[in-house]
Amino acid sequence: MIHEESFEGVGLSSNVYVLKSAEGYYIFDASGHPDLLSFLEGAGIEKDKILGIFLTHGHYDHVTGLVSLSNINVKAFLNLKDLNLVRNCIGPREISDISEGASLLDKIGLKALPTPGHTPGSTCFYSEGESLLISGDTVFADGYFGRTDLIGGSDSEMKASLKYLSTLEVKSLLPGHGNYILDGGTRAISMALSNANYLL
Numbered sequence: 001m002i003h004e005e006s007f008e009g010v011g012l013s014s015n016v017y018v019l020k021s022a023e024g025y026y027i028f029d030a031s032g033h034p035d036l037l038s039f040l041e042g043a044g045i046e047k048d049k050i051l052g053i054f055l056t057h058g059h060y061d062h063v064t065g066l067v068s069l070s071n072i073n074v075k076a077f078l079n080l081k082d083l084n085l086v087r088n089c090i091g092p093r094e095i096s097d098i099s100e101g102a103s104l105l106d107k108i109g110l111k112a113l114p115t116p117g118h119t120p121g122s123t124c125f126y127s128e129g130e131s132l133l134i135s136g137d138t139v140f141a142d143g144y145f146g147r148t149d150l151i152g153g154s155d156s157e158m159k160a161s162l163k164y165l166s167t168l169e170v171k172s173l174l175p176g177h178g179n180y181i182l183d184g185g186t187r188a189i190s191m192a193l194s195n196a197n198y199l200l
């Protein structure tokens with residue numbers, strides 16, 4: 001169900017997750033790689049079967065790869081509170097608000113959860129049925145959380161978001177950087193909440 005590609009050696013870049021449904025592929029984060037499409041095609045993903053691209057937030061290392069998908073007729077979804085961050089990276093490409101992607105997400109049992117703190121529009125994607133959380137740069141598998149000292153970051157919002165996430169049942173935790181885990185997500189989130197309460 002999960003393909004993960006970490007594009008190394010090309011500068012700072014996010015993880016990219018591809019969830020496969022009967023109808024096609026859902027892409028989560030677009031990485032900072034300008035040739036993302038070649039990597040996806042190399043992994044056997046046909047471009048006309050991509051149903052939507054969902055962005056956890058607007059930082060360049062998660063969105064710049066959209067440039068390589070500009071000739072594909074597929075929508076990219078983002079919490080538009082991060083729109084100004086994206087504009088600096090990908091120019092005028094059309095971006096839809098995450099709320100418009102809700103019905104598409106619903107087809108695979110995912111919900112978009114607003115989790116501000118790293119950026120104002122940071123979003124996690126959660127499947128209750130699969131106990132799976134795509135967590136962007138809000139929480140990482142090693143029990144740490146994303147930076148709050150960049151533009152639009154907020155210590156108090158980060159702590160509130162982690163507190164909320166810690167109430168969820170999470171086995172698989174798929175973060176924006178570093179390793180993902182297929183078990184123990186809830187524990188990593190609890191650790192991140194403790195670390196945030198101590199450090200922020």
Ligand SMILES: [Zn+2]
Nearest residue numbers: 057059118137
């Ligand atoms: Zn980020």
